[in-house]
Amino acid sequence: MTGDRLDLGFSNGSALELHLFWLRDNCRCPACWHSIARERAFDLMSLPPELGADVEITAGGALAVAWSGDGHRSLFDARWLLEHARAPEPRPRRRPWGADLADRIPTVAYDAVMHSDEGLHAWCRLLRDDGIAIVRGAPPEPMEVARVGRRIGFVWTHYPGEIHDVRPRPDPDSLAYTRLPLPLHTDLPARISPPGVQLLHCLINDATEGDSLVSDGLSVSIALRESSPDLHRVLTEQPVEFRFASPTVDYRCEAPILEYDAGGELHRVRCNSPLIVPPYLPWERTDLLYRAYRAFLATAADRRHLVQLRLRAGDILSLDNHRVLHGRNAFDPSSGARHLRSCYLDHDELTCRLRILARGSRQETPA
Numbered sequence: 001m002t003g004d005r006l007d008l009g010f011s012n013g014s015a016l017e018l019h020l021f022w023l024r025d026n027c028r029c030p031a032c033w034h035s036i037a038r039e040r041a042f043d044l045m046s047l048p049p050e051l052g053a054d055v056e057i058t059a060g061g062a063l064a065v066a067w068s069g070d071g072h073r074s075l076f077d078a079r080w081l082l083e084h085a086r087a088p089e090p091r092p093r094r095r096p097w098g099a100d101l102a103d104r105i106p107t108v109a110y111d112a113v114m115h116s117d118e119g120l121h122a123w124c125r126l127l128r129d130d131g132i133a134i135v136r137g138a139p140p141e142p143m144e145v146a147r148v149g150r151r152i153g154f155v156w157t158h159y160p161g162e163i164h165d166v167r168p169r170p171d172p173d174s175l176a177y178t179r180l181p182l183p184l185h186t187d188l189p190a191r192i193s194p195p196g197v198q199l200l201h202c203l204i205n206d207a208t209e210g211d212s213l214v215s216d217g218l219s220v221s222i223a224l225r226e227s228s229p230d231l232h233r234v235l236t237e238q239p240v241e242f243r244f245a246s247p248t249v250d251y252r253c254e255a256p257i258l259e260y261d262a263g264g265e266l267h268r269v270r271c272n273s274p275l276i277v278p279p280y281l282p283w284e285r286t287d288l289l290y291r292a293y294r295a296f297l298a299t300a301a302d303r304r305h306l307v308q309l310r311l312r313a314g315d316i317l318s319l320d321n322h323r324v325l326h327g328r329n330a331f332d333p334s335s336g337a338r339h340l341r342s343c344y345l346d347h348d349e350l351t352c353r354l355r356i357l358a359r360g361s362r363q364e365t366p367a
């Protein structure tokens with residue numbers, strides 16, 4: 001041990017370099033760790049700036065630590081140390097897709113999703129990996145979309161409610177509620193945290209047109225980064241404002257169209273031409289922004305990336321709204337009725353459900 005550093009070797013050849021603060025912070029004795037709440041009950045700030053300790057390996061191979069100062073004692077099982085002293089799990093690899101997805105749209109059966117953990121797990125994995133899946137065979141009940149959503153977790157309650165109708169109406173407060181085309185977009189970009197998952201339940205689709213459009217924002221941003229790195233960078237740096245206003249709400253958010261996480265992975269696409277407030281910037285910046293934004297939209301809509309599909313009654317189109325862009329073609333309501341109902345969930349509900357389901361299949365207890 002040197003200073004705050006403890007080097008440990010294990011009989012299986014593993015070696016760990018442990019920081020004393022890390023070790024003290026991980027004490028799982030009943031005073032430091034509330035085992036029912038599964039939360040740390042110990043106050044890190046109660047420690048002095050420099051830690052000291054006497055360590056010894058017990059006959060059973062555990063690490064026993066006697067902390068100087070307060071005399072606290074901790075015991076660390078070798079297996080626990082090897083399991084916990086490692087970098088966080090990398091984010092699961094998402095599968096970028098292009099126009100070829102049209103021939104193999106990920107699909108799960110409604111009955112499987114509603115009545116089995118396997119079906120639910122399959123659906124959640126598709127949403128995680130492909131960012132898109134159709135749940136087929138949902139009954140045409142008005143509240144069904146939220147029931148299906150609740151298989152994953154809590155459904156958003158927000159303006160204009162838990163579920164909203166997507167069909168033409170005389171007083172639309174969104175282009176979605178008209179017969180007009182909807183360009184490729186992500187939903188609710190005027191929220192600081194737009195919902196991570198969108199469900200669109202098709203109750204009836206008898207209009208001759210009005211096909212759905214989807215494009216993988218992950219593939220599109222990879223393609224744009226390769227073809228025009230400078231334009232791609234503009235979209236990651238330049239915030240633009242999105243607004244959604246109606247007589248009773250006024251949501252606004254300023255953010256870049258492409259957001260990346262600290263590990264360089266695409267975190268979120270926020271894109272919705274009808275809701276963008278064209279930014280007034282110095283001319284050169286405006287020029288760059290429009291070139292970049294138009295290049296992004298052109299890539300999303302080009303034939304290598306765009307998938308056109310027809311929703312049928314009973315289909316629930318589910319989307320990763322932080323990744324996949326969606327839209328629809330115009331339609332003529334006099335050719336037949338078209339009615340979808342939609343709800344949202346946070347991404348956390350999906351990732352939480354995936355962990356719970358994985359725990360069930362491994363018979364694992366929470367960490």
Ligand code: OGA
Pocket residue numbers: 166176182187211212326327328340342
């Ligand atoms: C929406 C939407 C698509 C459609 O309501 O967010 O994009 O097919 N609707 O009407």
Ligand code: ZN
Pocket residue numbers: 027028029030031032033072073074
């Ligand atoms: Zn303790």
Ligand code: ZN
Pocket residue numbers: 176185186187326
């Ligand atoms: Zn939409």
